[in-house]
Amino acid sequence: xxxxxxxxxxxxxxxxxxxxxxxxxxxxxxxxxxxxxxxxxxxxxxxxxxxxxxxxxxxxxxxxxxxxxxxxxxxxxxxxxxxxxxxxxxxxxxxxxxxxxxxxxxxxxxxxxxxxxxxxxxxxxxxxxxxxxxxxxxxxxxxxxxxxxxxxxxxxxxxxxxxxxxxxxxxxxxxxxxxxxxxxxxxxxxxxxxxxxxxxxxxxxxxxxxxxxxxxxxxxxxxxxxxxxxxxxxxxxxxxxxxxxxxxxxxxxxxxxxxxxxxxxxxxxxxxxxxxxxxxxxxxxxxxxxxxxxxxxxxxxxxxxxxxxxxxxxxxxxxxxxxxxxxxxxxxxxxxxxxxxxxxxxxxxxxxxxxxxxxxxxxxxxxxxxxxxxxxxxxxxxxxxxxxxxxxxxxxxxxxxxxxxxxxxxxxxxxxxxxxxxxxxxxxxxxxxxxxxxxxxxxxx
Amino acid sequence: xxxxxxxxxxxxxxxxxxxxxxxxxxxxxxxxxxxxxxxxxxxxxxxxxxxxxxxxxxxxxxxxxxxxxxxxxxxxxxxxxxxxxxxxxxxxxxxxxxxxxxxxxxxxxxxxxxxxxxxxxxxxxxxxxxxxxxxxxxxxxxxxxxxxxxxxxxxxxxxxxxxxxxxxxxxxxxxxxxxxxxxxxxxxxxxxxxxxxxxxxxxxxxxxxxxxxxxxxxxxxxxxxxxxxxxxxxxxxxxxxxxxxxxxxxxxxxxxxxxxxx
Numbered sequence: 046x047x048x049x050x051x052x053x054x055x056x057x058x059x060x061x062x063x064x065x066x067x068x069x070x071x072x073x074x075x076x077x078x079x080x081x082x083x084x085x086x087x088x089x090x091x092x093x094x095x096x097x098x099x100x101x102x103x104x105x106x107x108x109x110x111x112x113x114x115x116x117x118x119x120x121x122x123x124x125x126x127x128x129x130x131x132x133x134x135x136x137x138x139x140x141x142x143x144x145x146x147x148x149x150x151x152x153x154x155x156x157x158x159x160x161x162x163x164x165x166x167x168x169x170x171x172x173x174x175x176x177x178x179x180x181x182x183x184x185x186x187x188x189x190x191x192x193x194x195x196x197x198x199x200x201x202x203x204x205x206x207x208x209x210x211x212x213x214x215x216x217x218x219x220x221x222x223x224x225x226x227x228x229x230x231x232x233x234x235x236x237x238x239x240x241x242x243x244x245x246x247x248x249x250x251x252x253x254x255x256x257x258x259x260x261x262x263x264x265x266x267x268x269x270x271x272x273x274x275x276x277x278x279x280x281x282x283x284x285x286x287x288x289x290x291x292x293x294x295x296x297x298x299x300x301x302x303x304x305x306x307x308x309x310x311x312x313x314x315x316x317x318x319x320x321x322x323x324x325x326x327x328x329x330x331x332x333x334x335x336x337x338x339x340x341x342x343x344x345x346x347x348x349x350x351x352x353x354x355x356x357x358x359x360x361x362x363x364x365x366x367x368x369x370x371x372x373x374x375x376x377x378x379x380x381x382x383x384x385x386x387x388x389x390x391x392x393x394x395x396x397x398x399x400x401x402x403x404x405x406x407x408x409x410x411x412x413x414x415x416x417x418x419x420x421x422x423x424x425x426x427x428x429x430x431x432x433x434x435x436x437x438x439x440x441x442x443x444x445x446x447x448x449x450x451x452x453x454x455x456x457x458x459x460x461x462x463x464x465x466x467x468x469x470x471x472x473x474x475x476x477x478x479x480x481x482x483x484x485x486x487x488x489x490x
Numbered sequence: 491x492x493x494x495x496x497x498x499x500x501x502x503x504x505x506x507x508x509x510x511x512x513x514x515x516x517x518x519x520x521x522x523x524x525x526x527x528x529x530x531x532x533x534x535x536x537x538x539x540x541x542x543x544x545x546x547x548x549x550x551x552x553x554x555x556x557x558x559x560x561x562x563x564x565x566x567x568x569x570x571x572x573x574x575x576x577x578x579x580x581x582x583x584x585x586x587x588x589x590x591x592x593x594x595x596x597x598x599x600x601x602x603x604x605x606x607x608x609x610x611x612x613x614x615x616x617x618x619x620x621x622x623x624x625x626x627x628x629x630x631x632x633x634x635x636x637x638x639x640x641x642x643x644x645x646x647x648x649x650x651x652x653x654x655x656x657x658x659x660x661x662x663x664x665x666x667x668x669x670x671x672x673x674x675x676x677x678x679x680x681x682x683x684x685x686x687x688x689x690x691x692x693x694x695x696x697x698x699x700x701x702x703x704x705x706x707x708x709x710x711x712x713x714x715x716x717x718x719x720x721x722x723x724x725x726x727x728x729x730x731x732x733x734x735x736x737x738x739x740x741x742x743x744x745x746x747x748x749x750x751x752x
Contacts, residue, residue, distance in 0.1 A: 083537035144669060212611060247510065250735075293540075316605075319606050320604055320605050320607060321601075321604060321605070322600060323591075324594075324604040324611070325594060325597045325599050325604070326601060326604060328583070328587055328590055328594075328596055329590050329591065331580060331583055331587075332580050332583070332591045332594075333584070335579075335580035335581060335582060335583065336578050336579075336580060338542065338562075338578065339574065339579070339580065340591070341542075341561070341562040341563050341566075341582075342540060342542075342562050342563075342572055342574075343563075343571075343591055343594055343595075343654065343658065344561045344563045344565060344566035344567050344592070344593050344594050344595035344658060345563055345594050346561070346564075347563070353601070428576075478583045480582070480583060480587065480636075481584075482584075482636045483584075483619065483635065485585060485586070485623060485635040485636065
């Protein structure tokens with residue numbers, strides 16, 4: 046059975062077959078999703094296209110072509126029909142960036158950081174505080190904001206804060222690292238866990254003595270970066286509207302803009318992470334992970350390189366934090382709970398510690414599972430509950446099923462199961478890390 | 491002027507004095523061995539030289555600069571490279587990458603060069619790769635550049651470790667039991683390799699070794715340690731007939747017998 050399957054795959058992976066398969070997924074996914082924008086199955090078919098592109102043999106040019114077709118044309122158009130699709134991809138991109146950042150710290154440098162969400166929070170609160178009316182409300186009681194308060198900065202400052210978020214998070218990474226990196230292994234995990242909580246609790250309580258974070262109520266509204274000028278929007282409307290079949294609203298344009306912003310950031314993050322990995326810095330990180338004593342004897346300054354890992358990992362989270370704050374126009378301490386750190390860790394482990402494609406896959410899969418698959422399963426169960434259907438043999442009526450059984454609430458259980466199964470069956474992850482093979486010009490014997 | 495000079499170096503672990511008043515000097519361009527029974531403090535002495543331990547007393551001078559208080563990476567940057575008693579390779583990296591890690595100090599690429607893949611970065615990486623390949627053939631490794639280091643046989647791993655240490659362009663190479671676990675043929679090859687390192691690259695070698703064939707075959711000078719102290723030093727011939735050395739290795743009886751024979 047197994048050989049039959051792998052033979053079949055080998056046959057499909059030669060000649061023009063891969064291109065045909067990629068196009069088949071793209072076209073079938075597009076058409077079905079175009080007709081039923083809410084269909085999860087159609088969305089999953091479409092999302093298989095990037096996997097086919099990654100795994101199967103075909104010329105690079107064709108991969109890029111199909112990929113761009115999917116990203117630039119298919120997804121935005123379908124996304125305007127069902128805005129939730131863009132939202133899902135936005136979240137995938139956000140969590141991929143977080144996972145890639147954590148992958149540098151844990152996967153490459155081997156430093157178990159359980160408070161990673163703190164850096165995400167720093168980026169988000171940086172723009173939240175300055176990009177909202179919060180700066181004018183510093184001395185007012187939370188919840189009693191005067192109606193006439195004004196935005197502190199123009200929305201265009203967002204672009205600067207995207208970079209400031211990166212810098213601030215990196216700085217926090219270094220500040221955290223300085224005292225913390227004296228401890229190793231389990232101790233490091235516990236200290237970073239504490240740090241993550243400290244940042245969350247600070248956000249929760251810094252509504253007094255001056256109201257910096259507005260406490261548990263969170264900060265809202267936060268400004269979004271301005272849309273492109275009206276002329277550009279008219280241009281896009283002219284060919285988008287016939288395709289979608291209704292007028293494209295400003296809210297929908299915002300969604301498309303955030304989708305592209307997230308993709309641009311994730312593209313930059315992927316390039317930076319890949320290039321760092323294959324360099325003196327990345328090799329030093331891996332060496333530290335493998336054997337600290339040997340690494341330092343080779344002249345690698347441990348503290349400096351560990352701080353660099355913390356800063357690099359944190360900076361990715363900072364960028365996505367700022368973007369997230371603008372996208373939601375709302376941040377609250379609840380968004381940055383310990384649960385998120387564990388969630389990102391699950392993504393990294395599911396995909397493969399140290400493996401960049403693996404981590405992206407892990408982040409996408411877990412995000413999809415979280416916000417689509419579990420939700421859909423919940424909806425399906427509640428539909429069953431309202432029907433008269435009965436499970437045949439044991440004669441169990443679906444409507445007797447407890448309403449407590451709601452898969453969407455079992456996120457943590459699913460995380461736990463993923464972690465356990467991965468550790469037992471595939472400790473290196475679904476797409477394990479491989480070392481770069483070089484052209485060495487050695488004669489083969 | 492000696493390349494490496496230590497004066498009265500003392501290293502204690504609680505009540506145990508692992509290295510006691512070790513005074514030692516090493517001339518440039520020589521191959522010198524430190525021998526001694528198990529637990530004599532040889533590896534601890536190496537670790538104080540390379541900054542892994544800080545000695546409680548004494549001075550260590552390398553090229554006339556003090557090494558006391560320097561971190562291991564700073565010591566490495568002064569030109570001391572080492573291998574370990576139990577091989578410490580970066581197992582999940584390729585052989586070539588292991589050697590590239592050894593060049594860490596010399597590579598000057600910054601994070602910015604790395605991210606933008608500047609010309610400087612590409613040129614430097616290419617040159618480093620070429621040097622790594624040369625080092626691999628220098629130590630006699632063939633067709634293994636892309637293998638994971640942990641997948642190589644024992645002898646191969648020893649060679650990688652030496653190549654990795656040489657990659658740092660050291661003036662002084664410290665080898666901690668480099669032929670441990672090797673058969674006589676492999677030891678023979680190792681001796682040849684050490685000679686070539688000194689003769690062709692001009693690197694001074696200080697090694698800890700138990701295999702007397704290797705020690706006597708290659709060393710120009712030998713220091714003997716026991717209970718943390720240096721009990722003798724001299725040429726291989728002098729050490730072979732030194733009563734205190736025989737006592738340390740074989741016990742008092744053997745030493746007395748030796749004295750009577752002389």
